[in-house]
Amino acid sequence: xxxxxxAVVKPAPGPGAExxxxxxxxxxxxxxxxxxxxxxxxxxxxxxYEWNEWAQNRIKPPQIMGHEMTGIVERVGERVTSVxxxxxxxxxxxIPCGFCYQCRTGRSEVCQNLKILGVDRDGAFAELVxxxxxxxxxxxxxxxxxxxxxxxxxxxAIDTV
Numbered sequence: 507x508x509x510x511x512x513a514v515v516k517p518a519p520g521p522g523a524e525x526x527x528x529x530x531x532x533x534x535x536x537x538x539x540x541x542x543x544x545x546x547x548x549x550x551x552x553x554x555y556e557w558n559e560w561a562q563n564r565i566k567p568p569q570i571m572g573h574e575m576t577g578i579v580e581r582v583g584e585r586v587t588s589v590x591x592x593x594x595x596x597x598x599x600x601i602p603c604g605f606c607y608q609c610r611t612g613r614s615e616v617c618q619n620l621k622i623l624g625v626d627r628d629g630a631f632a633e634l635v636x637x638x639x640x641x642x643x644x645x646x647x648x649x650x651x652x653x654x655x656x657x658x659x660x661x662x663a664i665d666t667v
Contacts (some may be wrong), residue, residue: 543654
């Protein structure tokens with residue numbers, strides 16, 4: 507495995523982004539390393555790129571952008587059981603802490619310490635991304651990438667209803 511990869515990075519406060527060489531993310535015991543196959547551009551990505559007021563108050567550059575994605579499992583942490591190397595996957599981009607009251611009572615979607623991929627931590631506009639197993643969904647291999655990348659949006663809509 508190479509030590510670096512290419513990624514779209516918000517390098518500093520202000521409009522724009524850069525294509526850079528960055529370190530390959532680490533994989534913890536409960537993490538899944540995914541080789542990104544396709545991504546979608548979300549309105550959040552545009553806010554970050556344009557550096558509007560929301561982004562100025564939320565984003566802490568430098569950071570890899572992007573969160574709506576699909577890919578192939580490249581490596582798994584030693585405690586991962588739900589997916590294996592070679593599986594096609596998509597991700598839930600809202601990453602709960604697992605420890606707050608909401609998480610411990612089955613309401614991780616309202617986690618008090620929620621981190622969002624590409625917003626609060628490095629994102630998916632990269633060759634590889636590391637995600638906690640709990641946020642990885644296994645796909646059928648015939649699911650088109652343009653559909654697989656927007657499953658996270660569907661989850662948001664369902665939770666809203």
